[in-house]
Amino acid sequence: MPYTINNDGVGSDSLLTFSVNSTSGQDFTQADLDANLTAAAVTGNNQVGMGSAGSKLFGKVIDVSEELQSGTTVPAYCTVQARGVGRFKYATPSPVVNEMVELDGTGKVRRASTSTDIPAGGHKHKGQVIAVDTTNTTCDVWLD
Numbered sequence: 001m002p003y004t005i006n007n008d009g010v011g012s013d014s015l016l017t018f019s020v021n022s023t024s025g026q027d028f029t030q031a032d033l034d035a036n037l038t039a040a041a042v043t044g045n046n047q048v049g050m051g052s053a054g055s056k057l058f059g060k061v062i063d064v065s066e067e068l069q070s071g072t073t074v075p076a077y078c079t080v081q082a083r084g085v086g087r088f089k090y091a092t093p094s095p096v097v098n099e100m101v102e103l104d105g106t107g108k109v110r111r112a113s114t115s116t117d118i119p120a121g122g123h124k125h126k127g128q129v130i131a132v133d134t135t136n137t138t139c140d141v142w143l144d
Helices: 030-034
Strands: 015-020 039-044 047-049 059-064 077-081 084-089 100-103 109-111 126-133 138-143
Touching: 015 059, 030 059, 059 084, 100 126
Parallel strands: 015 047
Antiparallel strands: 015 077, 039 047, 039 059, 059 077, 084 138, 100 109, 126 138
């Protein structure tokens, strides 16, 4: 059998627990994870959500709790991979190897837009693309 490269999850020793943003269109469910809609932004104190188009990628949601937020169908907690290689679905503009990504606001990433202003506290983009699979519309991102 020929050797194939698969870096998904390599170096993922930084696994963090967050609450899930319960705002409609921000929450992560098991169905989202099954569809690989896992790109997350920090949206509050110890809270992650799908962010909005152009938001900074924080990491990849890899698990959601069975425990739900009171009175909702939204998981209470999730586990986020904040380091290593994450494989994400992508939207247009398509990612390019050696460039950065940002969120598209639906759980996917996209090629980072040009930014002439760097916000206080650092760069608005995170994650260098190391591979792009155009057949499956996924890309592998080094979460630095």
